[in-house]
Amino acid sequence: MTDKQVENNEVENEEIKGLSRRSFLGAGAAIGGVGLAAPVMTSAMFAAQAEAKTKEKMAHAAAVEPGELDEYYGFWSGGHSGEVRILGIPSMRELMRIPVFNVDSATGWGITNESKAILGNSQKFMAGDSHHPHMSMQDGHYDGKYVFINDKANTRVARIRCDVMKTDKIIEIPNVQAIHGLRVQKVPHTKYVFCNGEYEIPLPNDGRDLDNVSAYRSMFNIIDAEKMEVYAQVIVSGNLDNTDADYDGRFAASTCYNSEMGMNLGEMISAERDHVVVFDILAIEKAVKAGNFRTIGDSKVPVVDGTKENAKAKLTRYVPVPKSPHGLNTSPNGKYFVANGKLSPTVSIIDIKKLADVFDKNLDPRKAVVGEPELGLGPLHTAFDGRGYAYTTVFIDSQIVKWNVEDAVKAYTDKNVKYIKQKLDVHYQPGHNHTTMGETRDADGKYLISLCKFSKDRFLPVGPLRPENDQLIDISGDEMKLIHDGPTYAEPHDCMIVHRSKMKPKKLWTRDDPIFAGTVAMAKKDGVTLETDNKIIRDGNKVRVYMTSVAPNFGMTEFRVKEGNEVTVVVTNLDMVEDVTHGFCMTNHGVQMEIGPQATSSVTFIADKPGVQWYYCNWFCHALHMEMRGRMLVEKA
Numbered sequence: 001m002t003d004k005q006v007e008n009n010e011v012e013n014e015e016i017k018g019l020s021r022r023s024f025l026g027a028g029a030a031i032g033g034v035g036l037a038a039p040v041m042t043s044a045m046f047a048a049q050a051e052a053k054t055k056e057k058m059a060h061a062a063a064v065e066p067g068e069l070d071e072y073y074g075f076w077s078g079g080h081s082g083e084v085r086i087l088g089i090p091s092m093r094e095l096m097r098i099p100v101f102n103v104d105s106a107t108g109w110g111i112t113n114e115s116k117a118i119l120g121n122s123q124k125f126m127a128g129d130s131h132h133p134h135m136s137m138q139d140g141h142y143d144g145k146y147v148f149i150n151d152k153a154n155t156r157v158a159r160i161r162c163d164v165m166k167t168d169k170i171i172e173i174p175n176v177q178a179i180h181g182l183r184v185q186k187v188p189h190t191k192y193v194f195c196n197g198e199y200e201i202p203l204p205n206d207g208r209d210l211d212n213v214s215a216y217r218s219m220f221n222i223i224d225a226e227k228m229e230v231y232a233q234v235i236v237s238g239n240l241d242n243t244d245a246d247y248d249g250r251f252a253a254s255t256c257y258n259s260e261m262g263m264n265l266g267e268m269i270s271a272e273r274d275h276v277v278v279f280d281i282l283a284i285e286k287a288v289k290a291g292n293f294r295t296i297g298d299s300k301v302p303v304v305d306g307t308k309e310n311a312k313a314k315l316t317r318y319v320p321v322p323k324s325p326h327g328l329n330t331s332p333n334g335k336y337f338v339a340n341g342k343l344s345p346t347v348s349i350i351d352i353k354k355l356a357d358v359f360d361k362n363l364d365p366r367k368a369v370v371g372e373p374e375l376g377l378g379p380l381h382t383a384f385d386g387r388g389y390a391y392t393t394v395f396i397d398s399q400i401v402k403w404n405v406e407d408a409v410k411a412y413t414d415k416n417v418k419y420i421k422q423k424l425d426v427h428y429q430p431g432h433n434h435t436t437m438g439e440t441r442d443a444d445g446k447y448l449i450s451l452c453k454f455s456k457d458r459f460l461p462v463g464p465l466r467p468e469n470d471q472l473i474d475i476s477g478d479e480m481k482l483i484h485d486g487p488t489y490a491e492p493h494d495c496m497i498v499h500r501s502k503m504k505p506k507k508l509w510t511r512d513d514p515i516f517a518g519t520v521a522m523a524k525k526d527g528v529t530l531e532t533d534n535k536i537i538r539d540g541n542k543v544r545v546y547m548t549s550v551a552p553n554f555g556m557t558e559f560r561v562k563e564g565n566e567v568t569v570v571v572t573n574l575d576m577v578e579d580v581t582h583g584f585c586m587t588n589h590g591v592q593m594e595i596g597p598q599a600t601s602s603v604t605f606i607a608d609k610p611g612v613q614w615y616y617c618n619w620f621c622h623a624l625h626m627e628m629r630g631r632m633l634v635e636k637a
């Protein structure tokens with residue numbers, strides 16, 4: 001450092017200290033309640049800015065230099081934007097967006113024929129609400145193959161292929177409403193994806209039992225991960241919120257916040273205790289194989305009865321826990337399920353070994369609870385570092401609480417044992433949190449992400465709608481250290497962080513990729529070789545235009561159709577150079593798409609405007625990218 005820099009830093013530090021001192025009394029207001037709005041910059045806000053400045057300096061310790069690669073891939077849900085985002089960790093740089101339940105103009109997701117084939121019947125939905133992205137595993141380790149994610153808004157589950165980072169399957173789940181919690185089977189491998197139908201509905205929900213609330217049901221769903229079909233559904237008592245699986249391949253567990261089956265807020269939170277439902281996956285498989293199921297309405301999915309009343313079937317057990325529990329997380333050593341209390345300041349530690357006794361030896365389910373540490377107001381989710389510590393978000397206190405799991409178990413019987421290590425302020429109102437590799441056996445305890453629902457004074461104001469704040473916390477040492485503020489758009493509910501050694505994404509498409517196999521088959525029928533031909537096929541009112549692209553040229557710079565023709569444009573990108581993506585946009589037709597190197601993409605539209613219609617490449621590909629265009633000549637009908 002030069003003398004001048006030292007001097008400046010000292011002045012700056014003095015300023016920060018001064019501001020902090022002056023605004024000490026006001027600071028509580030800015031950090032405190034959700035509802036406190038500040039129309040002008042208060043001294044407290046300046047203080048928070050100054051504090052942010054200090055943190056920014058600390059962030060440089062974890063910054064990734066330009067040109068350097070991150071150590072981890074983070075998969076972020078995009079909440080009600082409907083997408084999934086990939087972030088580099090620890091830089092928090094956004095690397096990619098993967099459209100899933102949304103329509104995306106850059107890639108043409110929801111517009112191209114390939115994406116519509118994947119969206120199937122649900123392409124009519126222009127919206128989605130993605131919450132929980134989780135990666136497939138082998139024996140409790142990430143396998144880098146798939147990421148699964150739920151759509152709460154339209155009761156769907158999607159799969160993303162991690163070799164190309166594109167959605168390759170989307171299914172609608174029958175007989176349930178609003179898929180919420182979603183996790184994968186960890187052991188022996190991700191044969192199944194587990195997800196919860198949150199809202200209770202009549203079965204079937206066809207207009208019967210509208211007022212007969214006692215007939216409403218929620219169901220737990222078991223999806224075959226490879227086929228992407230619902231394997232079975234389990235009727236439960238109460239509703240379902242979040243879920244996770246064990247490391248033995250036998251149990252999954254889900255929280256229930258509305259055991260009351262209330263239909264309004266007051267009713268839903270009246271009971272002091274709700275429960276965690278434990279599912280014996282092996283017993284459920286057995287019941288399905290034995291034919292002990294029914295089907296509902298038009299759906300062919302086997303439905304088994306896991307309600308409290310059917311305890312003798314031993315498909316489920318209900319562990320009473322206080323009050324309206326939310327997150328459900330398995331410790332990476334496979335010993336515990338942790339249910340987060342939400343309306344109770346506690347989390348409930350459930351011993352997974354004892355659950356076997358609950359099923360096999362009729363042990364009282366409540367006896368499986370071996371700890372109930374009190375952490376703070378509004379515990380929502382817990383993450384683990386692989387060194388015996390847990391990190392719980394407490395929403396109302398706006399903190400992350402670091403606590404020792406075994407000490408919390410001891411404290412259940414010995415009140416003198418202290419289990420809380422540290423409470424760290426986060427900004428503000430955290431929901432999910434996640435540690436690096438934390439939901440696998442490989443939890444490595446390097447970083448923790450706190451997904452804060454409010455950002456308030458942490459960033460320049462951008463109008464009434466504010467970004468969320470995804471904060472990066474270094475947990476490698478004894479103390480948690482906040483090292484980065486990451487503004488994000490609505491709303492990363494959840495994320496997961498995978499070491500880069502697990503990932504092998506492709507750099508080019510392979511010509512036999514199943515995502516465009518349907519288009520390849522259509523070309524074959526038309527006698528077209530996609531890699532060489534630039535051809536027009538006229539089929540009554542339908543016109544199929546096949547062309548190649550090599551920067552900076554489309555293989556066809558002009559084609560002629562009649563007004564009212566249904567036109568399908570198929571573009572095959574012959575470029576073999578990494579990162580040379582082309583686009584196809586037909587001006588004034590709402591048509592736009594991406595064609596990655598070695599990929600084929602297609603789009604269908606009506607040529608409803610006579611005249612000259614220019615099409616162009618909209619992914620910058622070459623110095624002559626502006627010139628990469630052509631004309632559709634539409635003759636008047």
Ligand code: RUQ
Nearest residue numbers: 131431432493494
């Ligand atoms: S939930 S803030 Cu949709 Cu995962 Cu807990």
Ligand code: CUA
Nearest residue numbers: 582617619621
């Ligand atoms: Cu091709 Cu721009």
